[in-house]
Amino acid sequence: MPEIIEAHIRLLAEMYDSFMEKLGWIPRDIVRFVHHQVGRKIFKHHVKYAGISLDVMTDTVTTMGNLITANIPVNLYNLMKNKEVKNGDKVFIAGAGSGLSVSQSGLIWNAA
Numbered sequence: 001m002p003e004i005i006e007a008h009i010r011l012l013a014e015m016y017d018s019f020m021e022k023l024g025w026i027p028r029d030i031v032r033f034v035h036h037q038v039g040r041k042i043f044k045h046h047v048k049y050a051g052i053s054l055d056v057m058t059d060t061v062t063t064m065g066n067l068i069t070a071n072i073p074v075n076l077y078n079l080m081k082n083k084e085v086k087n088g089d090k091v092f093i094a095g096a097g098s099g100l101s102v103s104q105s106g107l108i109w110n111a112a
Contacts, residue, residue, distance in 0.1 A: 004100070008100055008102065009049070012045075012046075013049035016050055016094075025092075027050060027052050030050075030091070031056065031085060032056055032058060032079055032089065033052055033056045033058070033091075033094070034072055034075045034076060034091060034093045034094070035058075035071075035072070035094040037059070037071050038061070040061060040062065043059075046094065058078065060075055060078065072093060072095060079109075085109045087109060088109065090106060090107075090108055091107050091108075093106070
């Protein structure tokens with residue numbers, strides 16, 4: 001695995017542990033895990049560092065390909081449209097970009 005990808009995954013994992021602690025969440029609290037999807041390989045890395053099931057991850061890359069910056073918004077829209085989340089559900093969002101650009105956020109769903 002190229003060094004940049006290894007560094008990227010290591011950074012995501014370190015951020016995840018710290019951020020989950022700040023949120024006061026544990027992996028089983030996450031109802032849906034939304035992430036930037038450049039391909040299917042990244043799914044196994046998220047599952048490993050986050051301690052989550054593949055079943056909670058959204059997937060558009062399989063049917064729509066790499067949507068680039070639209071990955072996360074499209075997946076959030078699909079969760080709402082398909083009624084895959086309900087009020088109070090915890091959704092973890094992991095973004096990534098070229099180089100070592102990563103972001104993470106947690107939200108509690110409220111589709112008022």
